[in-house]
Amino acid sequence: MGARSDLSNCAGQKWGTEKLMLRSGGLMLALLVTAAAPWPSATGAQEAYPTRTVKIVIPSAAGSTTDTLARIVADHLTHRWGKPAIVENIPGGAMNIGASNVARSAPDGYTLLIAPPSPLSFNHLLYRDPGFDPRGFVPIALLAKIPNVLAVRNTLAVDTLKELIDYAKANPGKLSYASQGVGSTAHLSAAQLEAQAGIKMVHVPYRGAQPALTDVVAGHVDLFFDTLATSVPLYREGKLKLLGVADARRANVAPELPTLSEAGLPGFRSITWFGLVGPSGMSARLAEKINHDTVEILTSNDVADTLRRLSLEPCITSPTDTARFFAEETALWSQVIKEAGIEPQ
Known part of the structure; x- marks a missing residue:
């Protein structure tokens, strides 16, 4: 996927003056960044903000x-x-x-x-x-x-990312994944998983994260890319399996979980x-x-x-x-x- 900025620590940056021109996927961003200070009005006076x-x-x-x-x-x-x-x-x-x-x-x-x-x-x-x-x-x-995390239903006979990928390859089109709808982060994360792992799954879109997660917990859908905030409590209660964190480093709230990169998908981030x-x-x-x-x-x-x-x-x-x-x-x-x-x- 190429090198990306590492926000794993969300570290602070220094402020300065620079012009940045970025072209990415047809998107041009031009931003002149200057040091924080009051800014002049048309009359040359310095304006207050906000008023x-x-x-x-x-x-x-x-x-x-x-x-x-x-x-x-x-x-x-x-x-x-x-x-x-x-x-x-x-x-x-x-x-x-x-x-x-x-x-x-x-x-x-x-x-x-x-x-x-x-x-x-x-x-x-x-x-x-x-x-x-x-x-x-x-x-x-x-x-x-x-970070998002790869959550799977408890009754699915896999415990690691490798086992999930092996199962998907042995049973093409059998695994299903939930999302909040076409184009949602969960949908695109699963599509990224399919592309990187060379597998095919069935997309089951929902109208929101909560009904999607509910159906994974109930065993109606196999997996879901969800946020740590909502999945970890269910994981602690034994209602979900979590196969990995989609970030550059492990999560402090569940340090026992590997990153998906560690588990076999180098560079996977969501x-x-x-x-x-x-x-x-x-x-x-x-x-x-x-x-x-x-x-x-x-x-x-x-x-x-x-x-x-x-x-x-x-x-x-x-x-x-x-x-x-x-x-x-x-x-x-x-x-x-x-x-x-x-x-x-």
Whole structure:
């Protein structure tokens, strides 16, 4: 799949001045990043930000991991800024509705988007008209990540990734995998598994992660790429088998689980991450200002501890790092989508 940025530790990066031009899967990102500072207005005066309420759009329903993370960040931004940062849920359309709402907003920093991978890295590859240009966002920061894990039903007679692959090769088309729908991270992760392992499985799409996971636990579907946060408790209760973590390093919450790379799929990565972006046209200085304030929040012990209790790992990155990572994710999933033969809807 090629080399990718290692976010396994989500390490902080230094801020500086550089111009980054990235071309990946037809996606061009151009970002001039400068040191965090107030920015001049048309009159030359330095403007304050924010001076009023900042709206943070979440393209999913209340109660989702994205929503929970956004509310933690918004609450701390409110205290830091002295102005309200409010969360507005705009779900629907495979997250395209909420994303397009932000893409059409004024680039003044008062409408932002916090989203998982799909609208920020691959929805434009799955939908002919997602309602927004994928270049229509200014990357601000990666907030957090959570690795995905390969979960299988307890009654499946495999205990390791190798045994799963051997079973799939001996029984082509017999294994089934659940997902949250066509083009979801779980779908694309399973497609990546098929391509890398040289196997074929049956896709069973659901309308959400919870019903998908429920049917795997019940034994109606064989496997599911789920997040650690929801799978590990079921694994501890003996209701699921977990064959490996789809990240560069083992998970602290379940260190006994190998990475899928260790288990036999070199370089296999599938993480759910959460990015903060603004509309096209937002100034680099404003993006850096918001990034700086967000980083200050994420590096505080109380916020970092809160996120880790949710199995989320804080990711401290500059706008440049964020842009680079989005481009790499687009390249990865573009290749997976092409190899899986998934046609845009």
